[in-house]
Amino acid sequence: MSSSTADPRLAKAGPPRRPIRLSWSDERLRGIVWQVLVVGVVAAILYWLWSNTVHNLEVRRIATGFGFLGREAGLPIGESLISYEPTDTYRRALTVGVLNTLKVAIVGVVLATILGTLVGIARLSKNWLLSKVAGLYVEIIRDLPLLLQLLFWYTILQSLPGPRQALNPVDGVFLSNRGLLLPFIEWMPAHWWALLALVAGFVGTLLFAKAMRARQYADGQPRKVWPAGITLMVGLPLLVWTTLGAPFTPDIPALRGFNFQGGITMTPEYFALLLGLVTYTAGFIAEIVRAGIQAVSLGQWEAAQALGMRRGDILKRIVLPQALRVIIPPMTSQYLNLTKNSSLAVAIGYQDIVSIANTTLNQTGQAIEGIAIIMLVYLTISLSISFFMNWYNSRIALVER
Amino acid sequence: MSDVTLNAATANPEAAPRTAPVVSTGPVAWLRANLFSSWINTAVSLVLAYLLIRWTIGFIDWAFINAIWTVPVQGNIPQTQACRELEGAGACWAVIGEKHRFILFGTYPYEEHWRPLLVCALFIALYVVSAMRRFWSWVLIPIWIGTLTVIGVLMWGGILGLSYVPQERWGGLPITLILSTFGLAFAFPLAVLVALGRRSKLPAIKMLCVLYVELVRGVPLISLLFMASVMFPLFLPEGMNIDKLLRAQVAITLFAGAYLAEVVRAGLQTLPRGQYEAADALGLSYWYKTGFIILPQALRLVIPPLVNTFIGFFKDTSLVLIIGIFDLLTAGKTAIVEPAWQGFGIEVYVFVGAIYLVFCFAMSKYSQDLERDLNQHRSR
Incomplete structure (x- = not known):
């Protein structure tokens, strides 16, 4: 099949190119006719739709263009990562929407991966009860529409008691119909620096591990990476934090009057959306992880055991690298699905980009622009995720001859 | 497992009498192999069994025992007082009885x-x-x-x-x-x-x-x-x-x-x-x-x-x-x-x-x- 094995004398020649004959039996002519026909029909339909739209817009006196983005929005937004007032522009409101979408998508992807992997491994467990429970979870969660699950969670969260009778499972954690409240610390510049030190430590550990691996390739001696890793990732941030005066003021939510103050709040809308998305996507990820691990043949396990490797080492060095090749492509589409499914937020009142763009197009009548913005945002996110995952996939892919 | 057979082959026939071999068939053996094979498995099984039983009992309580199946209707308006007094302790299936036609056929x-x-x-x-x-x-x-x-x-x-x-x-x-x-x-x-x-x-x-x-x-x-x-x-x-x-x-x-x-x-x-x-x-x-x-x-x-x-x-x-x-x-x-x-x-x-x-x-x-x-x- 590969060209290198073919006779080198035939490599360049190929069939002789004849001039196109004006006959239906000429394959190339048929190809051209078909393409012209199909493209022509599609172009005609598009032109027809386009001219109708232009005419309709004229009749309804709707001005096209993105000029409305600079106008005052006047729509209230419940939660926002950046400061926002109803007097701000539509541009800012839509930015808030994009950030809210990213907030739920990123947290959702991370949590769904963790939960899904755990459930997938649990399904393969030797413990009969555990594997059956995991199987039941996967079967039920995958057979119910996500929208139904979201509405269900949201209804449950709304029927929780009010702030005064809030559930208080652990000290400082409150669950009520105002959402989930978690204790936090008062955020100071020192914490930012410590966070930065953590990132630096992480990068440093990666570089260190790479250098150690290079030296192991040179002399065959394995070297321990974890002591340096812990020093860099725990010690360095602690050092930065203490040199800056070690500020630590716990910020515990407390009931004042009719509502809570302090701590960080997860609104019921965000909490319901996150819960629904994570549990739903985890069901699919669990199946992918299970299929991936099962795709590694039993002989690989047995061969590794015969070499005297420990179970953890076998999983890490033999099975997972092979399983990941099967896992990554479908996992990518699950991440994309989660991001796209976060648009269901509009049904339970979490203000993501779809919800805000929808309000915008209702207020301004700019239907085409509003939907174009929604599509553009999702296309950008989807393409970025698939670009990143393709890059990762090509990195771990099997290098074949 | 292999140790046992090795020992059996080389053991002195006059050594102390051995205990009977571990049962490897039947329900007890199945339980041992699938639920209690190690201490961590035992712990997982027990915790899961406890949670499952608790949730099942809770669900049966909610869905059947405490549930209300019908409510009286006075002049076209269903009286749902009884359902509200449950405060979530039981299901109010009366809503399905009353509304199932609407849910199914709009x-x-x-x-x-x-x-x-x-x-x-x-x-x-x-x-x-x-x-x-x-x-x-x-x-x-x-x-x-x-x-x-x-x-x-x-x-x-x-x-x-x-x-x-x-x-x-x-x-x-x-x-x-x-x-x-x-x-x-x-x-x-x-x-x-x-x-x-x-x-x-x-x-x-x-x-x-x-x-x-x-x-x-x-x-x-x-x-x-x-x-x-x-x-x-x-x-x-x-x-x-x-x-x-x-x-x-x-x-x-x-x-x-x-x-x-x-x-x-x-x-x-x-x-x-x-x-x-x-x-x-x-x-x-x-x-x-x-x-x-x-x-x-x-x-x-x-x-x-x-x-x-x-x-x-x-x-x-x-x-x-x-x-x-x-x-x-x-x-x-x-x-x-x-x-x-x-x-x-x-x-x-x-x-x-x-x-x-x-x-x-x-x-x-x-x-x-x-x-x-x-x-x-x-x-x-």
Whole structure:
């Protein structure tokens, strides 16, 4: 099949190119006719739709263009990562929407991966009860529409008691119909620096591990990476934090009057959306992880055991690298699905980009622009995720001859 | 295990009497192997068993023991005081008893409810017949066309002595079944064409198909539904109007087409090259080659993922709730808007969820069985 094995004398020649004959039996002519026909029909339909739209817009006196983005929005937004007032522009409101979408998508992807992997491994467990429970979870969660699950969670969260009778499972954690409240610390510049030190430590550990691996390739001696890793990732941030005066003021939510103050709040809308998305996507990820691990043949396990490797080492060095090749492509589409499914937020009142763009197009009548913005945002996110995952996939892919 | 046999072989016959070997068959051995093989397994089993028993008891309490099945009605207004006094300790199934007709059939005229009921039965019969492998031939096409025509006549009426029911009054389960069935019936041929187009050697056709598939797969279904409900009227010439259900149907069909096309394309790619070359060698034209050699084999290869995609679309039709079409989920959500029944959402969602679960579970079991049957030649 590969060209290198073919006779080198035939490599360049190929069939002789004849001039196109004006006959239906000429394959190339048929190809051209078909393409012209199909493209022509599609172009005609598009032109027809386009001219109708232009005419309709004229009749309804709707001005096209993105000029409305600079106008005052006047729509209230419940939660926002950046400061926002109803007097701000539509541009800012839509930015808030994009950030809210990213907030739920990123947290959702991370949590769904963790939960899904755990459930997938649990399904393969030797413990009969555990594997059956995991199987039941996967079967039920995958057979119910996500929208139904979201509405269900949201209804449950709304029927929780009010702030005064809030559930208080652990000290400082409150669950009520105002959402989930978690204790936090008062955020100071020192914490930012410590966070930065953590990132630096992480990068440093990666570089260190790479250098150690290079030296192991040179002399065959394995070297321990974890002591340096812990020093860099725990010690360095602690050092930065203490040199800056070690500020630590716990910020515990407390009931004042009719509502809570302090701590960080997860609104019921965000909490319901996150819960629904994570549990739903985890069901699919669990199946992918299970299929991936099962795709590694039993002989690989047995061969590794015969070499005297420990179970953890076998999983890490033999099975997972092979399983990941099967896992990554479908996992990518699950991440994309989660991001796209976060648009269901509009049904339970979490203000993501779809919800805000929808309000915008209702207020301004700019239907085409509003939907174009929604599509553009999702296309950008989807393409970025698939670009990143393709890059990762090509990195771990099997290098074949 | 190997240690035991080694020791047994070399042991001195005059050593202390040995204990009986560990039982390796029977229920006790099964328990030991599957639930209590190590201390960590024992702990997991015990914790899980405790949680399961607690939750099951809690659920039975809520759903059966403390539940209220009927409430008195005074002058057309149900008295739900008793339900409210439970404060969540028990289910109020009275809401289902009172509202199940509305959830299932929406605002369809009450005395004509046998028609949507018959429609649902016809749909289910259609699915069962299509699932039987002995009907997998051209016979299915007239069966589908015939059944869908009968369904249209039953829903609309206006002939054969049936009273006319406008489309705005349809609702509930029939809408969910109509949206998913018609959507797939139209999306499937479209998907096959697009998948073939994407594998075509003609650059312009290939480009068009790639553009369509990637665009649709890159955006959420909601944005397409919004497009259908808000933007679509702008596309049409003045005076021409398509009703909302049909517009949503078009959006769902276009969406399903792109996803199904990718599944079909996977089948086309998995088919060994030799099949294409053999067909070429026989001198078959493109359409003969595709229709008689490639598609029958390629489609058979991807039946299980196709069924999985069908399940996905069956669930996704519930998104029409967002543009206000009266499907099963919307009907359920609307049923609890009435003041008397406000706050009994859980019961309604459990009921609606059970209906979805029955349909999806049947399909997914079928898909698993089919996968096993079709792969029988591969397993040892």
